[in-house]
Amino acid sequence: MIPYGRQDITQADIDAVVSVLRSDFLTQGPMVPRFERAVADHVGAAHAVAVNSATSALHIACLALGLGAGDWLWTTPTTFVASANCGLYCGAQVDFVDIDSRTYNMCPRALRAKLEVAAREGRLPKIVVPVHLCGQPCDMAAIHALAVEFGFKIIEDASHAIGGRYRGEYVGNCRHSDVTVFSFHPVKIVTTAEGGLATTNDADVARRMELFRSHGITRDPLQMTHAPDGPWYYQQVELGYNYRMTEIQAALGVSQMDRLDEYVAQRHALARRYDTLLASLPVITPWQHPDGYSGLHLYVIRVPSGGNGLSHAAVFEALRAGGIGVNLHYIPVHTQPYYQAMGFAPGDFPEAERYYEEAISLPMYATLTETEQDKVVETLANAVRH
Template sequence: MIPYGRQEITQADIDAVVDVLRSDFLTQGPAVPMFEQAVATYCGARHAVAVNSATSALHIACLALGLGPGDRLWTTPVTFVASANCGLYCGAEVDFVDIDPLTYNMSVERLAEKLAQADKLGVLPKIVVPVHLCGQPCDMEGIRALSRQYGFKVIEDASHAIGGRYQDEPIGACRYSDITIFSFHPVKIVTTAEGGMAVTNDADLAHQMALLRSHGITRDPTHMTHEADGPWYYQQIDLGFNYRMTELQGALGVSQMTRLDAYVAGRHAIADRYDALLEGLPVMCPWRRPDSYSGLHLYVVLVQLERIRQTHRQVFDALRAQGIGVNLHYIPVHTQPYYRGLGFKPGDFPQAEHYYARAISLPMYPQLTPAQQDEVVSALSEALAP
């Protein structure tokens, strides 16, 4: 089976983790701050807060921005459920903005329309979470302009996008957002096994997220409500969580970051080759913004069903039967049973559902060989044949 994604673990990665195992710290030592600094420096952000998953990062980012009951969070329906769930964790209401049919990201045109209507009704969102699907940046300049007009905060869900660039600036620089979130799940661009990161240019937001990731506890006398009883003293000053990243994960992340640019360049080479190999087949290859450099976490094609006799499911099954580990990213969140229970229904976001009915994620990872890629394309061609 050729998987759709796969991590690379080198001897240097193993050595970095073993060094931690032999050290005095397995958690809350020097490796996690080193990883935070590596990501912040790479992105050009002032602050970075490492946590145990991107989901945790989304949660504490929402809390740091003051999201709570009575508030609203909007995101895209074509994403992993965590992009929406983070709003529910805070007691807020969640809604969605349909996607752009070319980029598969949140449509700025649909967002502007929905904001204008919400403004009339007095139900504007407090936070909007655009998702850089597959690693391709959203139109962040357009989203930021709307945030200034309507007063909402912006969290970039860049779980797919570390190593990418938007308008010649690293994704994560936070020029157009308040906070950016990264994921380090094994199939992502770099991995810490599980892990996430929130980056920001706002020192107060960084402090609040760091507090929330560790039970809301501080040992810093300047943040305590009264004088410490002694050197052992700490205070819980907020209701936080145990979202800390371990030293093992931090060390792995530091090692992986040294290869980030090479990983993304390798993904682009594979995508360029896919583009050429798939020419003429009844699929739509992913479009890439000319003003950006995608992280290319995923390579998603849309099957042109009107040109073939097979169904979407038949094409997918035929590829799996040939040992091609294709996947589908993602089932629109509003169609999930839990969200249907909140009142959403099929037909609410037609572009998202059109995408879902045709999308297939082809194998994409830097170690994918030309021979394996040829095998993928050959199987796809066979699956699409009349």
């Protein structure tokens, strides 16, 4: 089976992890700060806070920005459920904004229309979470302009997008947002096995995220209510969580970051080859906005329905049967039973639902060979012909 995603672990990665295993620190040592600095420096952000997953990063970002009961968080329905769940974790209410038909990201026009209605009804969002689906950056300048106009905070969910660029600058520099969140799951562009990280240019937001990731505890006298009782002293000043990243994970991440740009460049080479090989097939290949340089975590085709005899499900099943580990990213969040119980229903976000009815994620990872890619295309061609 050719998987849709796969990590690349080199001897350098193994050596980095073994070095930590032989050290005095398996957690809360020097490697996590080193990894944070490596990511922050690469993307051009002032601060980075590493945690055990991107889900945790989304949660602490919401907390640090003050999201709570009575507030609203808006995101896109075409994402993994964590992009919405982070709002529920804070006691806030969640709503969605439909996607653009070409980029599959949050549509700025739909966002403006929804904001104008919300402003009249007195239920504007406190936080909006645009998701850089497949690694392609959202139209962040347009979304940021709306944030200034309507007064909401922005968390970029860049779980797919490390190494990507928007208007020539790396995703994660937070030029158009308050916080950006990355994922380092094994199928992502670089990995820490499991892990996530949040970047920001706001020192206070970074300090609050650091507190929330580790039980709300500080040893900094400047954050305490009174002078320390002694060198052993700490205080819990927030209700936090155990979201820490281990030294082992961070060491792997530091090693992987050395190859980030190489990995993204290889993904682009594979995408260009897919574009050429699939040009004659009755499928829609990904469109890339000229303002963005995608991280290309995913290469999603669409199998259009209606009048051409193609069945999305049949093509998907034929690919799986042929040894191609395709996947579908994602089932619209608002159609999940948990969210339908809140009142959401099919038909609420038609563009996201049309995307779901047609999307298939083909294998995309830096070590995918041309021979494997040829097999993917041949199997897909047979599937759409039959």
